[in-house]
Amino acid sequence: MDMDKELENALNLLKEVPQRDEKTAVNAKAAFLKEAAQLKPFVQQQSVPQKGLGGWRFRLPSWPFNVESNVSRRVAMGLAVFVLLFFASTSGVMYAAGQSLPGDALYPVKRQTESVRLALSVNNDEKLLTSFIEIRLDEMDELASLMRYEDVKTAVNDYNTLKSEYLTVAKESEQAEAAIETWQHEVDLFIEELPEPIESIESGSDGDEPDSEVPTPIDETPEPVESEEPETDDEPIEEPEDGEEPEETAVPPESSEPEADEIIEDEDELPAPDCDALDNGCDEEPVPETVCEVDELLCEFEADFSCDPLEPQCMDLVEELLNELDGESVCDEFDEACEQFIDEWLGEQLDDFVDCDVESADCDDLGASEPDFDCDPSLEDCGFDDE
Amino acid sequence: MSEPAQLLIAAKQFDESALSQIYDLYSHDLFRYAMRTLGHRQLAEECVGETFSKFLHALQRGKGPNSNLRAYLYRVAHNWMTDQFRSKRFDESELFEESWVVKDLGLSEKVDDEREEAQVRWAISKLTPDQRQVLILKFYEGWSNKDVAEALEKPLGAVKSLQHRALASMQRLLVKTGEGA
Numbered sequence: 001m002d003m004d005k006e007l008e009n010a011l012n013l014l015k016e017v018p019q020r021d022e023k024t025a026v027n028a029k030a031a032f033l034k035e036a037a038q039l040k041p042f043v044q045q046q047s048v049p050q051k052g053l054g055g056w057r058f059r060l061p062s063w064p065f066n067v068e069s070n071v072s073r074r075v076a077m078g079l080a081v082f083v084l085l086f087f088a089s090t091s092g093v094m095y096a097a098g099q100s101l102p103g104d105a106l107y108p109v110k111r112q113t114e115s116v117r118l119a120l121s122v123n124n125d126e127k128l129l130t131s132f133i134e135i136r137l138d139e140m141d142e143l144a145s146l147m148r149y150e151d152v153k154t155a156v157n158d159y160n161t162l163k164s165e166y167l168t169v170a171k172e173s174e175q176a177e178a179a180i181e182t183w184q185h186e187v188d189l190f191i192e193e194l195p196e197p198i199e200s201i202e203s204g205s206d207g208d209e210p211d212s213e214v215p216t217p218i219d220e221t222p223e224p225v226e227s228e229e230p231e232t233d234d235e236p237i238e239e240p241e242d243g244e245e246p247e248e249t250a251v252p253p254e255s256s257e258p259e260a261d262e263i264i265e266d267e268d269e270l271p272a273p274d275c276d277a278l279d280n281g282c283d284e285e286p287v288p289e290t291v292c293e294v295d296e297l298l299c300e301f302e303a304d305f306s307c308d309p310l311e312p313q314c315m316d317l318v319e320e321l322l323n324e325l326d327g328e329s330v331c332d333e334f335d336e337a338c339e340q341f342i343d344e345w346l347g348e349q350l351d352d353f354v355d356c357d358v359e360s361a362d363c364d365d366l367g368a369s370e371p372d373f374d375c376d377p378s379l380e381d382c383g384f385d386d387e
Numbered sequence: 388m389s390e391p392a393q394l395l396i397a398a399k400q401f402d403e404s405a406l407s408q409i410y411d412l413y414s415h416d417l418f419r420y421a422m423r424t425l426g427h428r429q430l431a432e433e434c435v436g437e438t439f440s441k442f443l444h445a446l447q448r449g450k451g452p453n454s455n456l457r458a459y460l461y462r463v464a465h466n467w468m469t470d471q472f473r474s475k476r477f478d479e480s481e482l483f484e485e486s487w488v489v490k491d492l493g494l495s496e497k498v499d500d501e502r503e504e505a506q507v508r509w510a511i512s513k514l515t516p517d518q519r520q521v522l523i524l525k526f527y528e529g530w531s532n533k534d535v536a537e538a539l540e541k542p543l544g545a546v547k548s549l550q551h552r553a554l555a556s557m558q559r560l561l562v563k564t565g566e567g568a
Contacts, residue, residue: 003554010561011526013504014511017419024432025418029410032439033403040401044449 101139102158103151111158118165125169126176133162133183140190149194159187395456399446410439413460416528420461423523424468424516426483426508438464461538465520472516483508510560517541518553525550 100106114132121128136159143152163180170176391412397405414435421431441463445451452459511519520539524530530538536546 004558007554007558007561010503010507011522011557013500013507014423015527017422018428020415020418020432021428025414028432028436029407029414031436032410032443033407035440036401036403036406036443039443039447043399043401043447 101143101148101151102154103143103148107154126166126171129162129166129169130179133159133166136162137183137186140187144190144193152190152194156187156191159183391456392454395452395454399449399451401446406443409456413457414439416457417460417464420523420528421464421468423527424465424519426512430471430482434464434467437467441467455534455537458534458538461524462540465539469516483512506561510557513560514553514556518549518556521546521549522553522557 098110100110114128118125118128118132136155140152140155140159143149143155163183166176166180394405394409394412398409417435417438418431421434422428425431425434438460442451442460511522514522517539521535524535524538525532532546532550535541539546541549
């Protein structure tokens with residue numbers, strides 16, 4: 001870490017940590033092992049782990065995607081699916097997948113499970129398909145109540161796929177026909193509810209990704225995931241949401257340029273940030289260019305808005321903001337639309353953000369209440385007790 | 388001692404020897420980490436205990452990490468500490484009270500060191516929790532940006548900027564208190 005020598009010396013004063021109390025440590029370990037012994041009889045089987053479940057940072061487990069050879073990877077994939085299903089009854093992942101809705105990260109798993117069950121079934125197809133269709137209807141119901149209309153469309157597409165399969169396997173009977181009529185009627189009601197008319201929904205061309213046959217997603221995902229492993233950033237796999245991002249970031253170029261200029265203008269007064277000097281690891285490893293570019297933005301941002309450390313709320317804001325910024329710039333592609341989005345977003349944030357100088361009246365506008373640190377009168381900038 | 392990866396596999400089967408080794412491997416580091424973050428011995432012990440307990444419960448449910456156990460444990464510890472801060476379970480002014488100067492020096496030196504050290508402790512306590520975490524993990528624990536990002540579940544850019552701002556803050560805080568004079 002590159003830093004001022006004096007500061008380093010100061011920090012080094014705390015390098016030695018008070019020793020842990022021997023007796024306490026021994027007791028703590030004993031308690032740990034005791035708890036382990038108590039839990040041992042109730043161990044559930046290992047499920048394929050998910051990181052950041054439900055959050056936007058959904059990441060697939062590294063195995064089996066990181067298996068080297070293509071053939072082995074396919075075998076490993078097959079094994080992974082098998083393992084998933086085998087432990088279906090007790091695994092938390094399967095439970096979570098079973099609860100998921102179209103548009104959720106685990107929904108593809110749910111659909112894949114259904115496909116596999118169908119594939120494995122002997123003479124049970126009709127019953128299975130019936131139950132899957134009804135599940136789709138339940139999902140549509142819940143999605144509609146959550147107003148997740150985009151996802152309702154996904155459910156409808158899946159329903160259509162299932163319906164055709166049903167028609168293929170179901171024996172022609174009054175019962176089958178009646179069932180189809182009922183379902184279709186319900187689905188039509190949902191379609192009517194949608195705010196935007198569905199054009200291509202019958203052809204099922206949109207939102208088919210979560211839906212594809214079991215081999216296809218498995219074949220497609222290894223490439224992007226494999227290249228992720230050596231990188232340092234998390235990249236979410238957001239298949240269902242792919243369609244939405246361009247919409248959010250499509251901004252007329254004109255509006256974002258002035259803001260970019262503004263940022264640069266403000267910067268004239270301050271020394272240009274030097275990314276290298278900040279030891280921000282641009283040199284450390286082969287980091288894609290885009291990360292460094294984001295860092296530059298952060299550098300600029302910091303140069304503009306250095307928060308007074310005595311104003312904790314100020315710094316919390318900045319941190320939140322930077323987290324969001326980096327979070328949004330899953331902009332690892334850093335294409336034009338993405339850049340525009342960041343510019344626009346940053347511009348918005350700059351408007352809200354105030355340079356929170358302790359003595360600045362604007363600090364109050366942020367709803368900053370009385371600081372809860374003791375105002376040490378020996379500190380220069382502690383301006384709360386005078387003026 | 389076995390490889391960490393193998394230890395983990397055995398631990399998932401609740402093999403006592405593996406769990407014991409894991410505890411020995413990581414508990415002191417975790418204590419140090421908690422102590423640096425909280426500056427309070429009892430709380431630090433509690434943090435360690437809770438972290439390992441949560442670890443066990445995760446294993447029991449068939450979850451838990453498949454690799455990088457250290458990052459996982461640190462993350463659990465970090466989350467616990469963050470929770471405590473958020474729910475204001477304790478008075479933050481109680482933290483970092485205990486003197487850390489352990490060396491046995493001559494009287495005058497000791498007093499100076501103690502005062503200086505108290506100032507540094509105060510400054511660290513003034514950082515926001517996120518900044519403090521990054522400072523501790525990077526400076527004191529010597530972790531890489533990547534590991535810190537993983538443990539704190541933050542984007543890499545945020546870690547880098549947190550480090551920068553943590554150092555800048557420390558600088559300003561210590562200068563204000565006349566440190567180094």
